[in-house]
Amino acid sequence: MVDVLDALTESVGAGQVVTADADLHRYAVDQAPITDFQLPLAVVFPESVADVQSVVRACAAAGISVVPRGAGTGVSGGAHATRNSVVLSLERMDRILSINPDDETATVEPGVVNADLNDAVAPHGLMYAPDPASFRSSTIGGNVATNAGGLRCAKYGVTRDSVLALDVVLADGSLVHTGHQTFKGVAGYDLTGLFVGSEGTLGIVVGITVRLKYLPRDVHTIAAFYPSFRAAAAGVLAVGRARVQPAIMELLDGGTLAQLDELHGSDLTARGRSLLLVQTDGFGAAAEAEVVRGVLRAGGATVTTEASAEAERLVELRRHSRGSEVDDEYRVGEDVAVPRSRLVDYVAALESMAAEHQVKLKVVAHAGDGNLHPTFWIERQGTGVDPAAMERLQRALDDSITAALSMGGTITGEHGVGQYKLRWLGQEQPEPVREIQRRIKDLFDPAGILNPGKAI
Amino acid sequence: MVDVLDALTESVGAGQVVTADADLHRYAVDQAPITDFQLPLAVVFPESVADVQSVVRACAAAGISVVPRGAGTGVSGGAHATRNSVVLSLERMDRILSINPDDETATVEPGVVNADLNDAVAPHGLMYAPDPASFRSSTIGGNVATNAGGLRCAKYGVTRDSVLALDVVLADGSLVHTGHQTFKGVAGYDLTGLFVGSEGTLGIVVGITVRLKYLPRDVHTIAAFYPSFRAAAAGVLAVGRARVQPAIMELLDGGTLAQLDELHGSDLTARGRSLLLVQTDGFGAAAEAEVVRGVLRAGGATVTTEASAEAERLVELRRHSRGSEVDDEYRVGEDVAVPRSRLVDYVAALESMAAEHQVKLKVVAHAGDGNLHPTFWIERQGTGVDPAAMERLQRALDDSITAALSMGGTITGEHGVGQYKLRWLGQEQPEPVREIQRRIKDLFDPAGILNPGKAI
Numbered sequence: 001m002v003d004v005l006d007a008l009t010e011s012v013g014a015g016q017v018v019t020a021d022a023d024l025h026r027y028a029v030d031q032a033p034i035t036d037f038q039l040p041l042a043v044v045f046p047e048s049v050a051d052v053q054s055v056v057r058a059c060a061a062a063g064i065s066v067v068p069r070g071a072g073t074g075v076s077g078g079a080h081a082t083r084n085s086v087v088l089s090l091e092r093m094d095r096i097l098s099i100n101p102d103d104e105t106a107t108v109e110p111g112v113v114n115a116d117l118n119d120a121v122a123p124h125g126l127m128y129a130p131d132p133a134s135f136r137s138s139t140i141g142g143n144v145a146t147n148a149g150g151l152r153c154a155k156y157g158v159t160r161d162s163v164l165a166l167d168v169v170l171a172d173g174s175l176v177h178t179g180h181q182t183f184k185g186v187a188g189y190d191l192t193g194l195f196v197g198s199e200g201t202l203g204i205v206v207g208i209t210v211r212l213k214y215l216p217r218d219v220h221t222i223a224a225f226y227p228s229f230r231a232a233a234a235g236v237l238a239v240g241r242a243r244v245q246p247a248i249m250e251l252l253d254g255g256t257l258a259q260l261d262e263l264h265g266s267d268l269t270a271r272g273r274s275l276l277l278v279q280t281d282g283f284g285a286a287a288e289a290e291v292v293r294g295v296l297r298a299g300g301a302t303v304t305t306e307a308s309a310e311a312e313r314l315v316e317l318r319r320h321s322r323g324s325e326v327d328d329e330y331r332v333g334e335d336v337a338v339p340r341s342r343l344v345d346y347v348a349a350l351e352s353m354a355a356e357h358q359v360k361l362k363v364v365a366h367a368g369d370g371n372l373h374p375t376f377w378i379e380r381q382g383t384g385v386d387p388a389a390m391e392r393l394q395r396a397l398d399d400s401i402t403a404a405l406s407m408g409g410t411i412t413g414e415h416g417v418g419q420y421k422l423r424w425l426g427q428e429q430p431e432p433v434r435e436i437q438r439r440i441k442d443l444f445d446p447a448g449i450l451n452p453g454k455a456i
Numbered sequence: 457m458v459d460v461l462d463a464l465t466e467s468v469g470a471g472q473v474v475t476a477d478a479d480l481h482r483y484a485v486d487q488a489p490i491t492d493f494q495l496p497l498a499v500v501f502p503e504s505v506a507d508v509q510s511v512v513r514a515c516a517a518a519g520i521s522v523v524p525r526g527a528g529t530g531v532s533g534g535a536h537a538t539r540n541s542v543v544l545s546l547e548r549m550d551r552i553l554s555i556n557p558d559d560e561t562a563t564v565e566p567g568v569v570n571a572d573l574n575d576a577v578a579p580h581g582l583m584y585a586p587d588p589a590s591f592r593s594s595t596i597g598g599n600v601a602t603n604a605g606g607l608r609c610a611k612y613g614v615t616r617d618s619v620l621a622l623d624v625v626l627a628d629g630s631l632v633h634t635g636h637q638t639f640k641g642v643a644g645y646d647l648t649g650l651f652v653g654s655e656g657t658l659g660i661v662v663g664i665t666v667r668l669k670y671l672p673r674d675v676h677t678i679a680a681f682y683p684s685f686r687a688a689a690a691g692v693l694a695v696g697r698a699r700v701q702p703a704i705m706e707l708l709d710g711g712t713l714a715q716l717d718e719l720h721g722s723d724l725t726a727r728g729r730s731l732l733l734v735q736t737d738g739f740g741a742a743a744e745a746e747v748v749r750g751v752l753r754a755g756g757a758t759v760t761t762e763a764s765a766e767a768e769r770l771v772e773l774r775r776h777s778r779g780s781e782v783d784d785e786y787r788v789g790e791d792v793a794v795p796r797s798r799l800v801d802y803v804a805a806l807e808s809m810a811a812e813h814q815v816k817l818k819v820v821a822h823a824g825d826g827n828l829h830p831t832f833w834i835e836r837q838g839t840g841v842d843p844a845a846m847e848r849l850q851r852a853l854d855d856s857i858t859a860a861l862s863m864g865g866t867i868t869g870e871h872g873v874g875q876y877k878l879r880w881l882g883q884e885q886p887e888p889v890r891e892i893q894r895r896i897k898d899l900f901d902p903a904g905i906l907n908p909g910k911a912i
Binding site for chain 2: 100147157158244338341369408412
C-alpha cells in the first residue's frame with residue numbers, strides 16, 4: 001500500500017496525490033445513492049496524458065483499481081470508489097486544446113466543464129449541444145463516460161452523437177486514438193461509440209474531439225398549463241403529430257410544480273396541474289412556435305404567450321427542478337425512458353404504484369424523447385430510519401423500473417448504469433448480451449482494474 | 457461440399473438455395489473494383505430469422521464462410537464472395553414489421569429497400585433520413601452494414617444516428633437483441649453502434665429498429681454557379697459561417713458538370729465551372745435560403761432563383777451523377793472525407809496529382825460534411841490493357857488517399873472499407889487500434905466464418 005502511494009507520488013508529483021481523510025471522503029462518492037461505501041486509497045490529480053498513463057501503470061503493477069472521475073455530478077455511482085481503488089480525478093486536465101470554427105469542431109481535455117466549452121465557442125456562433133442539467137459543473141469527460149443526455153437531445157442528439165474522436169489510455173497504460181476529425185468516417189469498427197457510455201470501464205478518456213452545432217438565432221418558449229398530467233402528455237404527442245421538432249419539450253407534474261413554488265416563490269400550482277414547456281429554435285422558431293401554440297390550445301392547454309424573460313425563467317426553473325436536493329436513502333431520483341406513445345400510461349402506472357406503496361412522487365420528463373425522471377421519497381420520521389418505509393420505497397423503485405421495461409423502455413435513459421443501477425440490468429439485458437459485454441470488458445481490461453463493478 | 461449444399465437445402469428449402477452458374481456469377485460481387493474474384497459455393501435466400509440461423513449453423517459446421525448481401529450496391533467489396541463461401545442474400549426478408557407514428561420509429565427486416573421504407577412512412581409525415589445515392593435500390597440492412605451516409609447527413613446524421621436497436625444472428629447461429637426502442641438508452645456498452653458499420657463481420661443483422669425524422673414541410677433549393685471550384689468551396693465555408701445548416705450542400709466540379717451535360721443534355725457547363733447546390737428544409741427553409749443566397753452572391757456566385765422543378769431536377773441529376781457508370785479497372789470512384797476547412801486544399805491536391813499522373817478526374821462532394829467522391833479514370837486504348845496507364849491510375853488513387861490522411865481526413869467517409877479499401881487501412885489506423893479490432897472480431901467470430909477479409 002505504502003509502495004503504491006510512493007510509486008504514484010513518484011510518477012506524478014507530490015502535489016497530485018492526496019490521502020488526507022477529508023479528501024478521501026469528498027472524492028469517495030458521486031451524487032448517487034450509496035450502496036457500498038468505500039474510501040479510496042488516494043485521490044490522484046493528473047495534469048497530462050502522461051500522468052494518466054503513469055497512474056494506470058502504477059495501479060496495474062500494484063493490482064489496484066482506478067476509478068476515473070469528472071466533476072462527481074453523476075447520479076448512478078459511476079464514480080463511487082470501490083474497494084482497493086485510487087480515484088483518478090481529471091479536473092485539472094481542463095484545457096480547451098483547439099476550437100476550429102470552419103471545421104465546426106473542438107478538441108478538449110476531459111476535465112473541461114460543459115458550460116465553459118459552450119462559453120468558449122459561443123463567440124463563433126457555435127455550441128456544444130448535449131446539455132445535461134449539470135452542464136454548469138459537469139465535465140465533457142464525465143458526459144462522455146455516461147453518454148449524457150439533457151434537455152435538447154430529441155433535436156440535437158445525445159453525447160455520442162457529438163463525439164468524433166477520442167484519446168484513450170488503456171488498462172496497460174498505452175494510449176490509443178479512435179475515430180476521426182471529420183463528420184463522416186467509417187474506417188473499421190466504431191470504437192469511439194464503444195468507449196462513449198462505457199463509464200471508464202474500458203479505458204480512461206483523456207482527449208475528446210467534438211462536433212459543434214450552430215447557436216440558434218432565434219428561440220421561442222411556450223408554457224402550456226394543463227388541468228391534468230394526462231392532458232399534458234397528450235400535448236407532447238400532438239406536437240409530434242404536427243411534425244414540429246422542438247429543441248426542448250419538458251413535462252412537469254403537479255408535485256414538481258408545487259416543489260418549484262416552494263423553492264422559488266413562483267405561482268405555478270395556481271396556474272395548472274401540469275406544465276409542458278416547449279422551446280423551438282433556429283430560423284423557423286417563430287413559425288414552429290405558432291403551430292405548437294395552436295395544437296396545445298386545441299388540446300385544452302392554457303398557453304401563455306410568455307414574455308421572453310419569463311419563459312426563459314421557467315426553463316431555468318425546470319433545469320434546476322432537482323433544486324438543491326441530493327438523493328439519499330429517503331429520496332431517489334430515477335431515470336427511465338419509454339417509447340413516446342407510452343408516456344401517459346407510464347405516468348399513470350407511477351401514480352398507482354406511489355399510492356400502493358404510500359410513497360411520495362413527482363415526475364419531470366424530457367418528453368421529446370420519452371425520458372422520465374420520477375422522484376420517489378418518504379418523509380423522515382424523527383431521526384431514526386423506518387425500515388418498513390424504506391422497504392416500501394425500494395418496492396416502488398423496483399416497480400417503476402419493471403413497468404418501464406414492460407412498456408418497451410429502458411432502465412436508464414441518460415444517467416448510466418454505474419454501480420447503483422446494476423441490480424436491474426439483468427431485467428433489461430438477457431444473459432447472452434451481458435456475456436458479450438463481459439467479454440468485451442475482459443478484452444480491454446483483463447485484470448479488471450478499470451472502474452470495476454460498474455456499467456455492465 | 458455436396459454435404460453442405462445438402463445441409464443448406466435441407467435447412468431452408470430447395471427454392472432458397474441456388475447454384476446455377478449464372479446466379480453464382482451475378483451474386484459473386486457488388487459494384488466495387490474486383491481484386492480477387494471468387495465464385496461462391498451457393499447463394500442462399502433466407503426468408504426468416506430462423507432461416508438465417510440455420511444457414512449460419514450449417515456453414516459453421518462445415519467451416520464455410522458466410523458473405524451477407526443486401527442489394528449488392530456497395531462500392532467497397534463488402535459483399536464480394538470470398539474463397540469457400542456462401543453468399544447470404546437477404547433480399548427476400550423485405551417486410552416492414554411495424555411503423556409506430558407516435559413513437560416515430562419503424563422496425564424492418566434487413567432486405568427492405570431504403571426508398572420503400574420512406575414511401576411507407578411518408579403518409580405519416582415521417583422519413584427515414586439516411587439517403588445514400590443508391591436509396592432507390594439499396595437495403596436498410598446493407599445501409600446498416602456499411603453505416604451508409606448520403607446527401608443530407610450533415611443535418612440529419614448518418615445511418616448509425618438513426619438506428620435504435622438490432623436483431624443479430626451471431627457466428628454460432630444464436631440470436632441477440634441490442635439497443636432500445638426509445639430514443640435514449642444507456643444501459644451497457646453500445647453494441648448496436650458496434651454492429652453498425654461492421655460489414656457483416658461480427659454478425660448478420662436480421663432486424664432493425666430505426667428512428668424516423670419529420671418530413672420537412674418546405675424545401676428550398678439554391679443553385680450557385682462559380683467561375684472556379686476554389687470559389688465554390690469557399691462558398692461552403694461561407695454558408696457555415698452564416699450558421700445556416702442546410703439539409704443538402706453538394707459541390708460539383710467542371711468535370712462532373714461536363715459529364716452531366718453529356719448524359720442528360722443539360723447546359724450546366726455553359727453556366728459555370730463549378731456548381732454548389734444547397735437545399736434548406738423545414739419551417740425556416742425560406743429564411744435560411746435567403747441568407748444562403750446572400751452569402752453565396754457575396755462570394756462571387758451566380759445564384760439563380762430556380763423554379764422549384766428546375767432546382768429539384770438539378771438535385772436529381774446530382775444524385776445520379778455517377779450515371780450508369782460502374783467502376784471497373786479503368787475507372788475508380790473514391791470516397792474520402794477531410795475537415796471542411798480543407799476542401800479547397802484537397803481538391804487542389806487532387807488536380808495536381810491528376811495532372812502529374814496523366815489521369816482524368818472529376819469530383820463531387822457532400823460538402824456539408826467534407827465527404828468527397830473523386831473519380832479517376834483512364835481512357836481505354838483499343839481492346840488491350842495499357843499496364844503503364846493502369847500503374848498511373850493506381851498511383852493517383854494512392855496519392856489521393858495519402859493526401860486526405862495528411863489533412864486529417866479518413867480513407868472512407870461513407871462507403872466502408874469492405875475488401876477493396878483494406879490495403880489503405882493501415883495508413884489511417886495504427887497497429888494497436890487494428891489489433892483491438894481483430895480481437896473484437898475474434899471475440900464474435902472465433903472461427904472467422906463471417907465475411908472474412910473485410911472491414912478491419
